[in-house]
Structures are given as structure tokens and as C-alpha cells.
Amino acid sequence: MQLARVVGTVVATRKDPRLEGKKLLVLRYVSPEGKDEAGYVVAIDTVSAGYRETVLTVSGSSARMAEGCKDRPVDTAIVGIVDSVQIDSGSR
Amino acid sequence: MYLGRVVGRVWSTVKNAEFEGQRFLVVQPITPEGANVGKCIVCTDMTGAGAGETIYWVRGREASFALPQPEVPADFTIVGIVDELSIKREAKP
Numbered sequence: 314m315q316l317a318r319v320v321g322t323v324v325a326t327r328k329d330p331r332l333e334g335k336k337l338l339v340l341r342y343v344s345p346e347g348k349d350e351a352g353y354v355v356a357i358d359t360v361s362a363g364y365r366e367t368v369l370t371v372s373g374s375s376a377r378m379a380e381g382c383k384d385r386p387v388d389t390a391i392v393g394i395v396d397s398v399q400i401d402s403g404s405r
Numbered sequence: 406m407y408l409g410r411v412v413g414r415v416w417s418t419v420k421n422a423e424f425e426g427q428r429f430l431v432v433q434p435i436t437p438e439g440a441n442v443g444k445c446i447v448c449t450d451m452t453g454a455g456a457g458e459t460i461y462w463v464r465g466r467e468a469s470f471a472l473p474q475p476e477v478p479a480d481f482t483i484v485g486i487v488d489e490l491s492i493k494r495e496a497k498p
Contacts, residue, residue: 314429314446314447314448314449314479314480314481315444315446315447316415316445316447342444344444344445345412345413345415345431345445350444359421360419360420360421361419369415369417369420369429369447371478371479371480372480373464373465373466373480374465374466375465375466375468375469375478375479375480376478376480377478378423378469378476378477378478378479379421379478380421380422380478382478390478392420392421392424392478393417393419393420393421393424393429394417394418394419394420395415395416395417396416396417396418397415397416398413398414398415398416398431399413399414399415399416400412400413400431401412401413401456401457403457
């Protein structure tokens with residue numbers, strides 16, 4: 314999983330019918346400290362995440378195991394909303 | 406499989422039900438020499454690893470095979486704690 318922050322939404326009318334009814338969000342990858350990292354991604358939301366929330370994303374074929382994504386053309390899914398991240402100083 | 410070091414933890418209350426009871430650890434990928442390489446990732450854990458420990462992890466669909474429930478949406482899982490690494494280097498001419 315990777316940490317990311319919700320930065321926007323995607324609206325698409327013409328799409329694969331198996332994606333109908335699924336919420337699409339634009340994410341920016343972030344470091345455990347909350348700093349922006351390179352790259353944006355569009356992900357299917359399975360946990361009702363909101364704007365600016367930090368979330369956990371899975372990518373690749375594991376994304377199809379996320380809730381309600383079985384047998385759908387999905388390669389990145391949001392599977393959790395992050396409450397907090399603890400970094401043990403000295404181990405970085 | 407890849408080497409990494411556990412550097413922290415992530416707490417999440419709202420998550421897919423398959424993750425109930427799972428620990429999420431922040432892992433920094435490292436070289437065999439112990440230098441940081443690449444971005445931190447968040448792994449599910451099967452080993453009980455703790456902060457500062459060197460571990461190895463699997464990525465992709467195989468990561469969920471390591472977990473007790475078969476259909477977990479996990480893409481990185483810690484599958485072992487490293488006791489010792491031995492790297493043999495070619496002598497420089």
C-alpha cells in the first residue's frame with residue numbers, strides 16, 4: 314500500500330460499464346511525514362474518503378480484491394482512511 | 406522479494422473489512438548495505454516485525470497469498486525478518 318492524499322474528483326460519462334457507480338478520486342502520493350511526492354493517480358474509492366484526507370491505496374491486480382471491485386478493470390483502489398502515522402525516530 | 410526496514414506504523418479505522426486485525430507498518434526499502442532507496446511503502450505484516458528491524462517483503466498479488474484470508478486487497482506484505490545478510494563482493498583489480 315502507498316500513502317496518498319485526496320486532491321480531487323473525476324467525472325466520466327463514457328466508461329467501461331463495470332465502472333458505473335464507482336467513485337473516482339484524484340490522489341497525490343505523500344510521504345509518511347505528509348509531504349507531497351511525485352505523481353498523481355486516479356483511484357476507485359471503496360471507503361468514502363473525502364477531500365484532503367490521507368488514504369491507503371493498493372495498486373496492481375490486488376486492487377481488484379478491494380470491496381466491490383472484483384472482476385472490474387481497476388488497478389488502483391483506496392482501501393483505508395489513515396487516522397495517524399507514527400514514525401519511529403532513529404530508524405529512518 | 407525485496408529488503409526493507411520498518412520505520413513506523415499506520416493506524417486506520419475506516420478500511421476494507423478484510424483488513425480487520427491486520428497491522429500496517431511503514432517500510433523503507435533499502436539496499437543490502439542498509440542505505441535507503443526509493444519511497445516508503447505501507448505493508449501488511451505476517452511476522453510481528455517491529456521498528457528498526459530489517460525485513461523482506463513481497464509485492465503484487467502474491468502479497469495477499471501470505472495473509473490468512475485469501476482475498477485481501479494487499480499489495481505489499483512483510484513475509485520475513487532478516488537475521489543476517491552476507492554479501493560477497495568481487496575483489497577490485
